[in-house]
Amino acid sequence: MIPPGSPMTKWLPSVFLLLLAASGSGCTTALGVFPTAQSHQIPNDAKVVPLGHAEGTAEHFEATFGGLVDLLDPTSQQEAIREAIQKKQGDLLTDYVLSFYAVRAALPGVDLLTIWWVHWKAEGTVAKVEQASSAPPLPPGNLPAKSEREPGR
Amino acid sequence: MKRRLLVIACLAALTGCATVMGTNIAQDKLLPPNAVVEKLGPVYGSASAGHWLWAVWADKALYEEAKQDALRQKNGDLLLDAKITTTLTSYLALYYKTEITVMGTAAKLTAAPPPTR
Numbered sequence: 089m090i091p092p093g094s095p096m097t098k099w100l101p102s103v104f105l106l107l108l109a110a111s112g113s114g115c116t117t118a119l120g121v122f123p124t125a126q127s128h129q130i131p132n133d134a135k136v137v138p139l140g141h142a143e144g145t146a147e148h149f150e151a152t153f154g155g156l157v158d159l160l161d162p163t164s165q166q167e168a169i170r171e172a173i174q175k176k177q178g179d180l181l182t183d184y185v186l187s188f189y190a191v192r193a194a195l196p197g198v199d200l201l202t203i204w205w206v207h208w209k210a211e212g213t214v215a216k217v218e219q220a221s222s223a224p225p226l227p228p229g230n231l232p233a234k235s236e237r238e239p240g241r
Numbered sequence: 242m243k244r245r246l247l248v249i250a251c252l253a254a255l256t257g258c259a260t261v262m263g264t265n266i267a268q269d270k271l272l273p274p275n276a277v278v279e280k281l282g283p284v285y286g287s288a289s290a291g292h293w294l295w296a297v298w299a300d301k302a303l304y305e306e307a308k309q310d311a312l313r314q315k316n317g318d319l320l321l322d323a324k325i326t327t328t329l330t331s332y333l334a335l336y337y338k339t340e341i342t343v344m345g346t347a348a349k350l351t352a353a354p355p356p357t358r
Contacts, residue, residue, distance in 0.1 A: 101243065119299040119329045120262040121341055123308075125271045132274065182271040185301035211301040 118159060118190040124212075127169050127181035135218040139178045142214045144171030150204040157204050159190050168210040176214035184212020257338075263326040269308065270319055272350070278319065281347040286311025289340035296337035299327045307341040317347030 130136070146167035150157035165186055173181050187209050194202040272278070288306035290297040297303070308320055323345025330338045 101246070117296045117329060117331065117337065118260050118262065119296060119327050119339060120264075121299045121304050121325060121327050122264050123266055123269045123304055123325060125266075125268050136271065183269070185304050187298065187300045187304075189296070189298050209298070209300060 117192070118188075120160070120188050122186040124184055124186060125182065127173070127184065130180060130217050131219055133219070136180065136182065137216045137218060138182070139176040139214045139216055141212070142172040142175040142178075142181075144168040144173070144175065144210045145208060146171065147205065147207045150206060152202055154200045157202070159188065159204060159206050161206065164206065164208045165210075168208040172210045172212065173214055178214035179217040180215045181210060181212045182215050184210055186210050257330040257332045259328055259330045261326060261328045263324060266320075266323050266325065266345075268319065268321050269323065272319075277351045278321070279349045279351055280321065281315040281317045281349055283345070284311040284314045284317070284320075284347040285342070285344050286314070287340060287342040289338060291336060291338040293336055296329055296331070297339045299329075299339050299341055303339065303341050304343075307343045311343045311345065312347050315347035317349055319348040319350055321346045321348050 144167075146164040148161050148164045150159065150161070168186065169181050169184070172184070173179065188206055189209075190204050190206040192202055192204050286307045286309070288303050288310060290303060304325070307325075312318065312320065320343065323343055326342045326344075328338075328340045328342070330340070332338075
């Protein structure tokens with residue numbers, strides 16, 4: 089028991105309130121990991137030459153007034169992948185893991201206005217695609233029409 | 242009153258607040274065109290990391306740890322039709338635990354048989 093008048097009795101309620109406020113404010117971080125075999129489609133007869141490991145990053149901010157934000161912004165995902173590919177001057181990212189780290193900033197107790205900072209990271213093996221045909225490999229996000237696509241590997 | 246607050250704070254601390262995000266993958270590795278894949282069976286693996294005040298990033302290193310934990314069960318070298326789940330649990334916003342779980346089918350890559358004529 090804490091004796092009355094002790095200095096502990098002064099700060100203990102404040103600590104309890106702080107802990108309650110922290111637990112009541114909810115989760116302020118979100119994480120996700122998405123392993124993927126290849127960043128985009130390549131022709132079946134293409135030769136894949138690994139160039140080495142690379143890492144690319146991208147970030148975006150999302151704000152909402154009572155709504156849901158798109159943490160999984162595909163543009164940022166592509167930016168991170170593209171940066172990793174460009175670091176090794178390659179065409180394709182293989183056996184890679186796309187992951188994000190999101191942090192929410194909000195006033196305690198006022199959850200209507202929230203701002204999220206989302207940071208993406210793509211880590212994997214960059215490869216050069218050597219094709220039998222003359223058509224160049226397509227960068228991520230610019231896939232051809234379904235009828236023109238080659239079947240996946 | 243103080244005792245009640247203490248009990249509530251302790252309960253909140255023990256329970257934690259979890260955020261879960263998952264995805265499904267067909268295969269985790271780019272396979273050569275002539276690869277022969279032999280399925281070994283279902284596997285489960287996990288890896289976790291904890292930190293005070295901020296969360297450990299669920300990145301490739303942690304994912305590889307979870308994947309190897311799963312593949313070790315069947316001595317496989319490839320993961321097929323897998324469900325990957327990332328769970329972040331915060332305890333009073335003071336301690337954060339990041340966990341990746343992998344559930345899927347382990348497979349073995351074997352050399353392709355020579356072409357028959």
